Amino acid sequence: MSADPAPLVEVVLSAYDGAAWLDAQIASILGQTHGTLRLSVRDDGSSDGTQTLLAEWAERDRRIVWRQGGRNLGPSGSFFRLLDGVGEDAVFAAFADQDDVWEADKLARAVDALSSLPAGLPGLYCARVVIVDEELRRRGLSPLPGRGPSLANALIENIAIGCTSVLNRAALDLLRAEWPNPPAKHDWWCYQVVSALGQVLYDPRPALKYRQHGGNATGAGYTPIDRFLGKVRRQLNGEQSALRRHQAGELRRLFGNRLSARDRALVADFLDSEHGFPDRLRYAFCGGVRRQHWLDTLAYKALYVLRGV
Template identity: 85%
Template sequence: MKDNSAPLVEVVLSSYDGAAWLDAQISSILGQTHGALRLSVRDDGSRDGTPDVLAAWAAREPRFSFRLGSRNLGPSGSFFRLLDGVGAEAAFAAFADQDDVWEADKIARAVAALSALPEGMPGLYCARVVIVDEDLQRRGLSPLPGRGPSLANALIENIAIGCTSVLNRAALDLLRAEWPAEPAKHDWWAYQVISALGQVIYDPRPALKYRQHGGNMTGAGYTPLDRFLGKVGRQLNGEQSALRRHQARELLRLFGSRLSVRDRTLVEDFLDSTHGLTDRLRYAVCGGVHRQHWLDNLAYRLLYVIRGV
């Protein structure tokens, strides 16, 4: 039952060929202990039975609404569109993936943490996850960030898993004043901006079951070795390097005048560090950015010297 005294949370979910998973996920979202909640879904061009699943939920659940996208935007573009549609009465906005299962108190914990921030401070809550297989059998936990959230980390790594992330109103208004040019990752972009201009809260207690299957966009990996090899592989293909630099340039373009002198220098040094082998070596040793775990950090710095990634 909806608690009219509680702040409204609008959960936004982008669906795509998710008919096999949606019922369990929607049930877990609408079953949250924080009752002042509504779920808004944008379908990004599904070719399976997803629209039928969504229509069935809309017919019986007043807190649920959906729309069919006129074109396929990809996950980040779809989520940016969803955030643009969050109503003025919502105090918080939460990302949701289509194939997870949330802990019942996920939203309540996020609201409590974000409500403790000073009034008007942009805040982003994110959390650890339990990694499960297609049948929701536990396979492991996502790694804890050993060094905590920061812009120095956000420039090269995302610890704010999108499906765990909740934004307060100040963060939502800050982000949607102007979206970054493509390509950008919605959750990584939010982590980067809010770590620079607000407060990121990382909850070490898992918030949901993160389902791994063949249709995932980016897998978390069942073991530390899986995750490490996946990160190295993504580094070697060059896509991560290009994305990091694009997002850093967009951060300067959209928010450079609002960054502290220290943070602006951090971003500028990061963007100026690839002119030659000597510059890369110097930056790998002395640069201000870092990953959360020592082995990831070492691998990043070695690959940076060799390939500028």
């Protein structure tokens, strides 16, 4: 009697002027110990030879499917488009960035973790990363989430680094029933929705080498101080504040009737807390949102009181 076939993982990768990095990344994806995979790539308007490189890879390995995406959508728009195109035969969908290098067992660990969830429960796997420079020299580790995944965290912070994230079929079907209005960050949105309506599994063992260079769409600081100051700078940025509130509003619009009473109240309190200084002060002391580390939470609440962010 033959064993059940390994479940198909569709890896979705948005490429944009990534010719300098893609060879190493594609090789690490195709070299996974969980070899039952399809790599679907959308080129988001490259002009540096990326399309030629992708065509050459697809010629060598039938597991690669790629297409020119036409107009530039940016990372999140491109990834939402890729998720819409995930095949019905895929049991899992995994995000991939163009400039990282995966550990050989990354997908196997994600599949094992998500397969432990009850049937039909939306699940998202994400993991820690090793931060490296352009030459893949180790510079540090991403911080461990001290409080773990939750909607209270997902409303104001994203711990599900996109390039580590893998969705099960239930999560994929839930998410692509209707996408949020832009702007929204694809990985943060997935973390928010699945933390509210499913289960997020965080793996403390690093899953990949997370390359930092001048062209990163989103970067990570090398040291805890770098990361803390980066969070403060982003919080002082009105665009970041608007994004948090927009995503929370879209969560309520699209899934409000499916949230628990407690989570509906959490989202409503967050969205209604910015009307004036007394409301912000009350929310700083009593509001349910929290970051993963106490100092980050303290900084968030202090700046929220002063600036409404």
